Amino acid sequence: GAGVSQSPSNKVTEKGKDVELRCDPISGHTALYWYRQRLGQGLEFLIYFQGNSAPDKSGLPSDRFSAERTGESVSTLTIQRTQQEDSAVYLCASSVPGLAVSGELFFGEGSRLTVL
Amino acid sequence: DAKTTQPNSMESNEEEPVHLPCNHSTISGTDYIHWYRQLPSQGPEYVIHGLTSNVNNRMASLAIAEDRKSSTLILHRATLRDAAVYYCILTTRGNTPLVFGKGTRLSVIA
Numbered sequence: 625g626a627g628v629s630q631s632p633s634n635k636v637t638e639k640g641k642d643v644e645l646r647c648d649p650i651s652g653h654t655a656l657y658w659y660r661q662r663l664g665q666g667l668e669f670l671i672y673f674q675g676n677s678a679p680d681k682s683g684l685p686s687d688r689f690s691a692e693r694t695g696e697s698v699s700t701l702t703i704q705r706t707q708q709e710d711s712a713v714y715l716c717a718s719s720v721p722g723l724a725v726s727g728e729l730f731f732g733e734g735s736r737l738t739v740l
Numbered sequence: 741d742a743k744t745t746q747p748n749s750m751e752s753n754e755e756e757p758v759h760l761p762c763n764h765s766t767i768s769g770t771d772y773i774h775w776y777r778q779l780p781s782q783g784p785e786y787v788i789h790g791l792t793s794n795v796n797n798r799m800a801s802l803a804i805a806e807d808r809k810s811s812t813l814i815l816h817r818a819t820l821r822d823a824a825v826y827y828c829i830l831t832t833r834g835n836t837p838l839v840f841g842k843g844t845r846l847s848v849i850a
Contacts, residue, residue, distance in 0.1 A: 667840040731783030
């Protein structure tokens with residue numbers, strides 16, 4: 625597809641279960657970012673990939689959160705032992721190298737996670 | 741990181757121009773000024789960005805103060821579809837993640 629694709633679009637899970645959220649960036653975009661947005665709140669940065677490496681993981685809220693990226697393409701965000709506070713929309717974005725200069729970060733539609 | 745300050749909310753009448761201000765008094769010489777907006781129930785979308793000179797594109801104009809301590813996003817003719825939260829963000833060279841603040845919630849009245 626032409627844009628950033630995320631799946632699932634909606635996920636309802638029970639507290640304590642693990643979830644995986646997937647992001648397919650735009651082809652050729654080597655930079656990939658994950659953000660979280662709780663209801664009525666702003667975006668929180670989680671992690672950034674350049675290629676398959678993650679130079680900045682500073683936003684991951686706890687060790688229950690992890691992410692990986694393979695083939696400089698698909699990325700998976702995994703949340704283990706989910707808690708109700710993890711309920712949010714998880715947004716993925718991608719860009720060409722040099723975001724500051726190129727300017728444009730492309731966001732997906734997000735994966736809405738609800739933890740019961 | 742240099743921070744930005746924006747009004748929490750603004751209101752505009754449809755088909756009138758809108759000037760959205762942003763203060764960034766601690767901006768450094770290598771910081772670019774980016775504007776994004778987030779429509780209801782959607783991910784953010786890029787609007788415009790610049791470094792020193794004013795910029796125009798099909799969506800908006802960006803006016804940057806001479807001392808770069810403030811900037812203004814200009815929507816030339818607001819439509820109902822422009823109702824969104826507008827974020828003013830600074831970022832340095834490279835792929836530094838964009839840090840989104842609270843932004844300005846723009847309401848457009850028909």
